[in-house]
Every structure is written in C-alpha cells, then in structure tokens.
Amino acid sequence: MVQIYNDYKEHADFLTVYVREAHPTDEWQMKSNVKDDVCYAQPKNLAQRVAIANDFIKRFRYPIAFGIDDIDNAAESAYSAWPERLYIIDESGRIAYRGGMGPFHYNPDEARAWLASRYGTVKHDPPAPAPALNSSDRTGAAGKGV
Template identity: 40%
Template structure:
C-alpha cells in the first residue's frame, strides 16, 4: 500500500501513525462492494478490545510497518480531526496541524501528501 511505502521511504525523518477510528463500512450499515469483494466485513465494534482486534486485522492484512493507534470508543479523535471515513494529516513536532488532506478516500490526494512530506523534510 502506498502509505506504507511512504512511511518506509521517509524512515526516521518522519514518524507515521495510523489511527483506527470507528468502522466506516460496518456490516449492516453503509457496506460497499469493494469491501464485500475483498472480504472486509466487520460489525461495528462495541468495546475497545473489539476495535483493537479489527485494527490488528487491518495491520496484518495490509502489512503496515507503522504503528496503529486506537481512537477511544467516544470517537474523540474522529470528531476532532473530522477523519471519517479516512483522512491524511501531518502533525508538526509542536502538535499543530501542518497539513490536512481532503476527506478520504475520494478527496484525499496521496501525491499532495507526499509533496507536503518532502517539503517538511527539505525545510
């Protein structure tokens, strides 16, 4: 997956993290054909342990080399970062948002994200 390739290419220069939020296309909710075709079918987790189990499955399935953090069951990170169903961010060392991509997956641009990472590294 391209994000993992970026994480590997930037190595120690930039730390990558995924944040697993509530399931975007839970079984019985807004399921999409692609998820059905790829057998990505999960019920909406009701506990942190269930959420962690789905996040671990995601990590293994897509072989991410960067850590995956879990949003709490109150979905605090999702709401604060407007990250549903997914979104790309760069957080500066001082904790400020340096880059906010469009709402994914339709409106985020991995090329733009990569360019921003290059800008940060070369600054």
C-alpha cells in the first residue's frame, strides 16, 4: 500500500485505521509473528493500542496518515473491516470501492486499478535481474539483494 500511496498521494488522500490485532499472543498467534518479532497481546485499552500503533509506525517508518479505532471497535464494525480491508470513499462521501475481506480477498491491486482508472497508470521499472553467481561474484556480495 505504501507504493500505491507514493504513486497517487498527489491525487487522493490515504488513511490507515488500526483495528483489533489479528494474531495477538493471547489468541491466534502465527509462527511468522514470532519470527518477525511482532508479538503483542490483544490490547485491552486504548493506551495499549496507541503503543502498538506507534511501534508499527517507528519500525516501518510508515508514511500514511494513521488513526486508531476506539476500543469498542466502532470503525471496524461499521466497515466490517477485521482483520484487514480496503475502501475508497469518493468526494461525495460515498463508497466508491469496497475491497474483499482480508486476508484472502485483500487485494491492493484493485484499489490501484480504481485510482489508475481516474488518474492514469503509474508504471515502475521492473526489478533488475539478480547477477549471475559465477566465479567472479564469489566475494560475499552475491545474494544481498543490493
């Protein structure tokens, strides 16, 4: 989503809404969360939500505007947004795009397509191919993705 934000921030506003944790330690924790050191219990109050949200922002230097759902999960309920979901609201305040339920139907490419239909496609250069690993590359530099 950050790439989409960077591509279209001159045309559209973006807002991230932090909702209840999907895989907290005291519920359905995933192995990947342990591996990535993203281990939090489900917040029981707003102060805990604020702390986790700030950890996220700092860790990823997340550039998109951020709001935290109330502890009664009002935004989540209004938008049926748990665990993750995308919407686009048009200038008249109506739903212009409704994404599918995450994680299985969470599809940022659909939001990008909506923005592209209005403001044009933003193309990116394909990633450079990885250098071939041959004898001259065996210096420790290969595989670092630089």
